[in-house]
Amino acid sequence: MNDDNPRIDRRNFLMGSIGTLGLAATASPLFGRIQSAQAAELPLSSLNPDEALQKLMDGNQRFVRHQLQHPDQTEARVHEVSQAQHPFATVLSCADSRVPAEIVFDQGIGDIFDVRIAGNIVTPESIGSIEYAVALLGTPVLMILGHERCGAVTAAVQNTPLPGKIGTFVEAILPAVERIKNQPGDAVDNAVTANVQYQMELLQRSSLITERAESGQLKIVGGRYDLDTGTVQIIA
Known part of the structure; x- marks a missing residue:
């Protein structure tokens, strides 16, 4: 077994619900029929991109003000979405335990x-996951969310050898670090913003994502989460 097999297996698992053609087959008639079938089964979000973003940000304000509503967290909601999902937002965020999207945006299941x-780096697997969400599930807003004092970004700024596969995400952030190396101010905080912007640029390589954005069906934004206050700020 070679090193690529786990990646292939994960991708196959992700794409299982739409068959072996994958998301890259958007132009094919068969893909169109699959997408139509998905749409018929799923009550897609009725929010437009601006409304979806506002819903995220309103939830974050509730979180910051300690006025949480905990929506969509009942037993009824569990049953409602047990057979199909219709999220109103896609969030590419860091795996950091302090930045759980449902909590900081006061959303639910x-x-x-x-x-x-x-x-919060863009890889083939994360692109595929995002394509699935925006193209088949129809989420109207996509946020790339970085955060203050990010360990991955800090490691990229320091750029020292790391054990195992930890260095792989450092390599993915280094181009963003290069952009801010001569900027004044805190290097890590500057790199957090630059990394969000850089990863957003990488997403533009996906025709599925760009087509949705250009048609007005998808808004792509970059955000920065403040660990001290809990506030999400739109930075791109």
Whole structure:
């Protein structure tokens, strides 16, 4: 077994619900029929991109003000989404335990399609997951969410050898670090913002994502989470 097999297996598992064609087959008639079937089964979000983003940000304000509503967390909600999901937002965020999207945006089960990976980096697997969410599930807003004092970004700024596969996400952040090396201020905080912007640029390589954005069906934004206050700020 070679090193690529786990990656292939994960991708196959993700794509299982739409068959072996994968998301890259968007132009094919068969993909269109699959997408139509998905849409018929799922009550897609009725929110437009601006409304979806506002719903996220309103939830974050409730979190910051300690006025949580804990929506969509009842037994009834569990049963409602047991056969299909219709999230109103996709969030690519860091795997950091202090930044759970449903909590910091005060949302519930089935509301946010979470894609979490150290450093909120764009990989083939994370792109595929996001494509699934925006193209088939129809989420109208996509946020790439970085956060203050990110360990992955700090490691990239320090750029020292790391054990195991930990260094792989560092390599993915280094281009963003290079952009801010001559900027004044805190290098890690500057790199957090630059990394969000850089990962957003990488997402533009996906035709599925860009087509949704260009058609006005998807808004792509970058955010920064403040560990001290709990506030999410739109930075891109």
